[in-house]
Amino acid sequence: MLELKKLYFTVQGSDDGNNGPRNIIDGLDFTFEKGKFYVVTGPNGSGKTTLAKLIMGINPVTGGSIHFEGKDISNLSITERAKTGIAYSFQQPARFKGITFRDLLSIATGVTDEKKILEMVTRVGICPMSFLDKEVDTTLSGGEIKKIELATTIAANPKLAIYDEPDTGIDLWTIGPMVKLLKKELTPHTTTIVVSHNRAFLDVADVIIILKKGRIVYTGDLQNALPLLTDLSICAYHERCEGERDAGCLR
Numbered sequence: 610m611l612e613l614k615k616l617y618f619t620v621q622g623s624d625d626g627n628n629g630p631r632n633i634i635d636g637l638d639f640t641f642e643k644g645k646f647y648v649v650t651g652p653n654g655s656g657k658t659t660l661a662k663l664i665m666g667i668n669p670v671t672g673g674s675i676h677f678e679g680k681d682i683s684n685l686s687i688t689e690r691a692k693t694g695i696a697y698s699f700q701q702p703a704r705f706k707g708i709t710f711r712d713l714l715s716i717a718t719g720v721t722d723e724k725k726i727l728e729m730v731t732r733v734g735i736c737p738m739s740f741l742d743k744e745v746d747t748t749l750s751g752g753e754i755k756k757i758e759l760a761t762t763i764a765a766n767p768k769l770a771i772y773d774e775p776d777t778g779i780d781l782w783t784i785g786p787m788v789k790l791l792k793k794e795l796t797p798h799t800t801t802i803v804v805s806h807n808r809a810f811l812d813v814a815d816v817i818i819i820l821k822k823g824r825i826v827y828t829g830d831l832q833n834a835l836p837l838l839t840d841l842s843i844c845a846y847h848e849r850c851e852g853e854r855d856a857g858c859l860r
């Protein structure tokens with residue numbers, strides 16, 4: 610349902626200080642199948658968020674193409690992609706002064722009916738009384754804003770849902786139900802891509818994708834992924850600091 614064909618995101622200025630091009634996403638070929646639950650993981654800086662943003666159209670494709678349900682969407686805007694059924698949850702959600710959670714839900718879904726809005730919010734485990742009329746501004750806690758963002762994405766009822774680190778700042782009591790919710794509510798109707806380092810998501814993935822320096826170095830189940838997930842040499846910066854680990858590398 611979603612196909613990446615020789616996908617590149619290239620910027621000027623490589624990370625070793627020279628001004629040449631740098632492939633942050635480096636020629637990815639991959640097909641996501643309908644209704645499956647994918648978890649994309651990999652070291653910090655390996656290109657996970659960049660890949661998610663390429664699929665949503667937040668980053669421009671600089672090489673190759675993205676196909677959704679057989680159609681080339683590489684040049685479609687974010688809005689056009691949203692209309693085709695793709696929804697995206699940011700790693701760091703935006704905050705809007707003067708806009709309430711109720712407003713956000715209405716914008717995302719087109720629904721204004723009070724009863725339907727209450728149903729949507731209750732479904733994702735958020736207390737409507739305490740959240741619905743809160744402003745989505747800087748007064749919300751990190752976890753609260755992530756829950757609201759998640760609810761808005763789910764409420765859009767997308768064909769393809771992309772969540773970038775949905776568990777960031779979420780309390781221990783919510784992570785289990787959140788994983789269950791994303792698995793149960795969305796699949797098999799929705800294809801889900803979760804970017805995460807969290808074992809709770811890795812445990813329930815149909816397919817785990819490990820990125821390293823903008824390339825897919827593994828696709829498959831958790832069992833076979835485990836040796837790679839504990840392999841220090843997969844560190845994105847490894848080549849640069851090889852031999853200097855004792856001098857302070859945390860990996």
Ligand SMILES: Nc1ncnc2c1ncn2[C@@H]1O[C@H](COP(=O)(O)OP(=O)(O)OP(=O)(O)O)[C@@H](O)[C@H]1O
Nearest residue numbers: 620624633651652653654655656657658659660700
């Ligand atoms: N528009 C851009 N221009 C230049 N460099 C960029 C751009 N976007 C991302 N990068 C760089 O590309 C690399 C990958 O960034 P990305 O945010 O995709 O990493 P990530 O895998 O999501 O990391 P994390 O686990 O920390 O969230 C980083 O080194 C980042 O600084």
Ligand SMILES: [Mg+2]
Nearest residue numbers: 657658659700
């Ligand atoms: Mg990221």
